[in-house]
Amino acid sequence: MEPSHQLPKTYDFAEVEERWRNRWRDEDFYFDRNSQKPQFVIDTPPPYPTGNFHIGNALNWCYIDFFARYKRMRGFNVMFPQGWDCHGLPTEVKVEEINKITKNDVSREEFRRMCRELTIKNIEQMRQTLRRMAFSVDWSNEYITMRPEYFKKTQLSFLRMLASGYIYQSEHPVNFCTRCETAIAFAEVAYDERDTRLNYFDFDGIEIATTRPELLAACVAVAVHPADDRYHMLKGRTLNVPIFNHPVPVVEDEAVDPAFGSGAVMICTFGDKQDVHWWKQHNLALRKAIDRRGRMTMLAQKYEGMTAAECRKAILSDMKEQMILRRQEELGQRVGACWRCKTPIEILSERQWFVKIKPDEILEAAHQVAWYPEHMLLRMENWVEQMEWDWCISRQRIFATPIPVWFCKQCGQMTVPEEQDLPLDPTLTKPHHPCRKCGSTEFIPEEDVLDTWMDSSISVLDVTGWDGTGNPAIFPAQIRSQGHDIIRTWAFYTILRSVALTGLRPWDQILVNGMVLGEDGFKMSKSRGNIIVPEEILSKYGADALRQWAATGAATGSDIMFNWNDVVAASRFQTKMWNIARFVLLQLEKEEIEKNTIVTALTDRWLLVRLSETVGKVTEAMEQYQFDTAFKAIREFAWDVLADNYIELVKGRLYARDEPRKSACLVLHTAYDALCRMLAPFTPYFADECYAHLHQGSVHKQPWVAFTYDDPEARVEGDILAKVVAEVRKYKHDTGLALNAPLGKVTIYAPHTIDDEGDTTRTLNADILWRTDTAKLDRVVTDIEFNRSVVGPSFRKQAQAFMDAVRALPPEQLEHPPRTIQLEGSDVEIPPNSFTPRFSYMEGGAKVDVVTVGGVIVTIQCSSATDALSRSYKAA
Ligand SMILES: [Zn+2]
Numbered sequence: 001m002e003p004s005h006q007l008p009k010t011y012d013f014a015e016v017e018e019r020w021r022n023r024w025r026d027e028d029f030y031f032d033r034n035s036q037k038p039q040f041v042i043d044t045p046p047p048y049p050t051g052n053f054h055i056g057n058a059l060n061w062c063y064i065d066f067f068a069r070y071k072r073m074r075g076f077n078v079m080f081p082q083g084w085d086c087h088g089l090p091t092e093v094k095v096e097e098i099n100k101i102t103k104n105d106v107s108r109e110e111f112r113r114m115c116r117e118l119t120i121k122n123i124e125q126m127r128q129t130l131r132r133m134a135f136s137v138d139w140s141n142e143y144i145t146m147r148p149e150y151f152k153k154t155q156l157s158f159l160r161m162l163a164s165g166y167i168y169q170s171e172h173p174v175n176f177c178t179r180c181e182t183a184i185a186f187a188e189v190a191y192d193e194r195d196t197r198l199n200y201f202d203f204d205g206i207e208i209a210t211t212r213p214e215l216l217a218a219c220v221a222v223a224v225h226p227a228d229d230r231y232h233m234l235k236g237r238t239l240n241v242p243i244f245n246h247p248v249p250v251v252e253d254e255a256v257d258p259a260f261g262s263g264a265v266m267i268c269t270f271g272d273k274q275d276v277h278w279w280k281q282h283n284l285a286l287r288k289a290i291d292r293r294g295r296m297t298m299l300a301q302k303y304e305g306m307t308a309a310e311c312r313k314a315i316l317s318d319m320k321e322q323m324i325l326r327r328q329e330e331l332g333q334r335v336g337a338c339w340r341c342k343t344p345i346e347i348l349s350e351r352q353w354f355v356k357i358k359p360d361e362i363l364e365a366a367h368q369v370a371w372y373p374e375h376m377l378l379r380m381e382n383w384v385e386q387m388e389w390d391w392c393i394s395r396q397r398i399f400a401t402p403i404p405v406w407f408c409k410q411c412g413q414m415t416v417p418e419e420q421d422l423p424l425d426p427t428l429t430k431p432h433h434p435c436r437k438c439g440s441t442e443f444i445p446e447e448d449v450l451d452t453w454m455d456s457s458i459s460v461l462d463v464t465g466w467d468g469t470g471n472p473a474i475f476p477a478q479i480r481s482q483g484h485d486i487i488r489t490w491a492f493y494t495i496l497r498s499v500a501l502t503g504l505r506p507w508d509q510i511l512v513n514g515m516v517l518g519e520d521g522f523k524m525s526k527s528r529g530n531i532i533v534p535e536e537i538l539s540k541y542g543a544d545a546l547r548q549w550a551a552t553g554a555a556t557g558s559d560i561m562f563n564w565n566d567v568v569a570a571s572r573f574q575t576k577m578w579n580i581a582r583f584v585l586l587q588l589e590k591e592e593i594e595k596n597t598i599v600t601a602l603t604d605r606w607l608l609v610r611l612s613e614t615v616g617k618v619t620e621a622m623e624q625y626q627f628d629t630a631f632k633a634i635r636e637f638a639w640d641v642l643a644d645n646y647i648e649l650v651k652g653r654l655y656a657r658d659e660p661r662k663s664a665c666l667v668l669h670t671a672y673d674a675l676c677r678m679l680a681p682f683t684p685y686f687a688d689e690c691y692a693h694l695h696q697g698s699v700h701k702q703p704w705v706a707f708t709y710d711d712p713e714a715r716v717e718g719d720i721l722a723k724v725v726a727e728v729r730k731y732k733h734d735t736g737l738a739l740n741a742p743l744g745k746v747t748i749y750a751p752h753t754i755d756d757e758g759d760t761t762r763t764l765n766a767d768i769l770w771r772t773d774t775a776k777l778d779r780v781v782t783d784i785e786f787n788r789s790v791v792g793p794s795f796r797k798q799a800q801a802f803m804d805a806v807r808a809l810p811p812e813q814l815e816h817p818p819r820t821i822q823l824e825g826s827d828v829e830i831p832p833n834s835f836t837p838r839f840s841y842m843e844g845g846a847k848v849d850v851v852t853v854g855g856v857i858v859t860i861q862c863s864s865a866t867d868a869l870s871r872s873y874k875a876a
C-alpha cells in the first residue's frame with residue numbers, strides 16, 4: 001500500500017494508463033486448456049484489417065471485455081481470442097488503388113503477396129489500439145484467416161461439406177458485380193434509391209414498359225395477368241422481339257401487376273429476382289446478353305462489346321428511329337448494388353459453388369441459443385424464412401481461400417485432394433493420382449476462390465480446436481458477441497456451418513450490440529464528416545472514459561449515439577472517484593483496519609445495506625449483460641450514496657478520533673474495496689490504480705465482490721437521515737451559510753426517533769432534537785414583496801401609498817387579497833401580480849425556518865448570529 005499523501009491531487013489518466021499497460025502481462029489472460037475451472041469461451045468477431053479499429057468495433061470489444069473480465073473474476077477459465085478476417089474485396093481494391101494496377105496486371109501469386117503485406121501492416125496498427133483500450137485479449141489464441149494453418153481448416157470444412165452433400169456446383173443465376181468481376185451473396189447486396197426512366201415501346205403490337213431496354217436481347221417471354229382481358233387474344237401465341245426479331249412465348253402469371261405500365265411485361269434473363277422466379281416457373285430459355293465484365297455478348301448482335309449503359313442509349317435511339325418508342329416517364333427505383341463498390345449488380349447465370357440452406361436445421365439451432373437481447377432472434381428468423389436461394393460461396397477473385405478442386409481435362413470428372421495435403425492452391429499443384437474415371441493426368445484447376453464468410457464462419461470451430469477429427473472437447477463455445485448488422489451473415493453462416501460440420505449449435509449464448517451513430521444521429525460516414533476515431537478520444541480522455549461511454553451510452557443491443565458530453569461526464573466521474581479515493585485512503589492510513597470491528601452506528605449500517613444492494617444489482621445486471629444498468633448502479637452508489645451522503649455524515653466522527661471511528665473506517669474500507677472490484681471490468685486502468693493503493697496485487701486477479709448485508713431498519717432510518725441531512729445542508733447553502741457554520745436548534749419531526757450516535761449533530765453543527773409528535777407551527781406574514789414592474793406603471797405617484805395600504809391589510813387578506821383597496825379616499829383595483837406575501841413559521845414563540853423531506857418536518861431555529869442571514873431564506 002502506497003501512502004495516500006503521495007496520491008497526486010489530480011488523476012493523470014495518460015500517465016496511469018501507460019504505466020499499467022506496461023505492467024500487465026499477456027499471460028494473465030491466456031485460456032488454460034488444462035484448467036479445472038468452468039470454461040467460458042468467447043467467439044469474438046474477427047475484424048477486417050483495414051488498419052483502423054473504428055468506434056463500432058470499440059463498442060463491440062468493450063462489451064466483450066466487460067463480460068470477459070467479469071467472468072474471470074467469477075472464477076471462469078475465459079478465452080477471449082482475437083481473429084483477423086483478412087480475405088476479400090476491400091483489400092484487393094486497396095492494393096489496386098495503392099499500386100495503381102488491376103488484379104490482372106500481375107501474377108496471382110504476386111497480387112496475393114501484395115495483399116498479405118498490406119494486411120499484416122494493418123493488423124499491427126489495429127493491435128496497438130486494442131492494447132490501448134485495455135482489452136484483455138488472449139493473444140495466444142489469435143488467428144489470422146489468410147495464414148495456412150487457418151485456411152487449411154476452411155478448405156477442410158469445404159471438402160467435408162462437399163462430401164456430405166451440403167456443397168454443390170451448379171449453373172444458377174447469382175448476384176454479380178461486373179466492376180469487381182465476381183459473384184456476391186444476397187447478404188452483400190446493398191439497396192439504393194435511384195432515378196431512372198420507364199420506357200414505353202411497341203412490342204410486336206402490344207405496349208410494354210421497361211427500365212432496362214438493353215436487356216431486349218435477353219428477352220425470353222412476355223408475361224400478362226391471366227385475368228387481364230386486354231391480352232386475352234395473346235394466349236398461346238408467340239411475339240417477335242423488336243430490333244432482335246427472335247420469337248418469344250406469351251405466358252400468363254398471377255404475379256404480373258396489371259396496373260404497372262401497360263400490364264404486359266417482358267421477362268429477360270435476368271433483369272431482377274422476379275425474372276429468375278418466372279424463368280424457373282415457366283421453364284423458359286436462357287439468353288445471356290451481358291457478360292461478367294458488364295459487356296454485351298454476341299447475342300446482342302450489333303451492340304456486342306458495349307457496356308450496358310451504352311447499349312441502353314443505342315437501343316433507345318434505334319427505337320426512336322424505328323418509331324416504336326412511344327413515351328418515357330421518370331421513375332424512382334430501388335436498385336441492388338455491390339456493397340463494396342456500389343456498382344448496380346447484374347443477375348448472371350453462372351457455374352458457381354453453393355451451400356445448401358436448410359432453414360429448419362438453422363432455426364432449430366438458433367432456438368437452442370440464448371439471445372441477448374431476446375428480440376434479436378426474430379431478425380434471424382425473418383432472414384431464414386425469406387431465404388429463396390442457396391448461399392453462393394464462389395468468388396472470381398484472388399485474395400481468398402482457394403477452392404481445393406480440379407477437373408479432368410478429358411472427361412470433366414471432379415477430383416479433390418487428400419485431406420492431409422491441405423492447405424493447397426489447385427492452380428499451383430496437381431492431384432497425386434490420375435483421373436479415377438478415365439485415367440487422364442491432365443487437370444484443370446478450379447480458379448474460383450471462396451467467399452470470405454466461408455473463412456469467418458468457422459471462427460468458433462477454429463478457436464475451440466476443430467481439426468476434422470471430431471467435435472472438440474470445449475465445443476460449443478459459451479458466447480458469441482457481434483453487431484446486429486451481421487446477423488444475416490456471420491451469425492447465420494456460423495450456425496449453418498456448425499450444424500453441418502458438428503451437428504451442434506455453435507454457442508450457448510449470443511450477445512448482439514447496436515451500431516454507433518455520429519453526434520448528428522446518422523450512421524458515421526466519410527461523406528457526412530461525422531466519423532469519430534477511438535484514438536482521438538483515447539488521447540483526450542483516456543481509455544477508461546471511452547469504455548465508460550460504451551457502458552452507459554445505451555441499453556445492450558440498442559444503437560448508441562456518440563456524444564462528447566458522455567465522454568466528458570465519464571472523465572468527471574473519474575475525478576470524483578479519485579477524490580473519494582484520496583479521502584478514504586487518508587482516513588485508512590490513520591487507522592489499522594480491524595476486520596472484526598462491530599459496526600453499530602446507523603449511518604455505517606445504512607451504507608453497508610446500500611452497498612450490499614448495489615453489489616446485488618450490479619451482479620444481476622452483469623449476468624444479463626446489462627452494462628448500462630450495472631455501471632449506473634456503481635456510479636450512483638459511489639457518487640450519491642458514498643460521497644455525497646455517507647462521507648458527509650461521518651466526516652465529523654472521523655475527525656473526532658473517538659471510538660466509533662473504527663467502525664466508519666471499516667465501512668469505508670469495505671466500500672472502497674468493493675468499488676475497485678466492481679469497476680475493474682469497466683475501467684481496468686483506474687480500478688487497478690485505486691486498488692494498488694489499498695492492497696498488494698492487481699484487482700484483475702481478485703474474485704468478484706461477494707458482499708451481502710441485511711438490515712431493513714438501517715435501510716429505512718438511514719434513508720430518512722441522509723435525506724434530512726442533505727436538505728438541511730442545502731438550506732445552509734441556500735441561505736449563504738458555510739456548511740460547517742453553527743446552526744442553532746434543529747428539530748426533526750419523524751415517525752420515530754433515530755439514534756445516529758451523533759453523526760447528524762456533527763455534520764450539521766447543530767443541536768438536533770428528534771420528536772415523534774406533530775409540529776405545532778404558526779404561519780405569519782413577515783414580509784411583502786412588491787412587483788415594481790406592475791406597481792410602478794399602475795400607480796405612478798401613488799405607488800408608495802399603494803404599498804403602505806397593502807402593508808396595512810390584515811394577514812388573511814394578504815393571503816387572499818380583496819378585489820379593491822382604499823387609496824386616498826377612493827376604491828382602486830388591485831392589479832394582478834402586484835405583490836406576493838412572504839410567510840414565516842413560529843414554533844413555541846420563536847421564529848423558525850421549515851424544511852420538509854417527504855413526511856418528515858424539520859424546523860430550524862437559527863442562533864442569533866445566523867438569524868439575519870436566514871431571513872432571506874424563502875420557506876416553502
Ligand atoms: Zn463491386
Ligand SMILES: [Zn+2]
Binds near residue numbers: 411413438439
Ligand atoms: Zn477423366
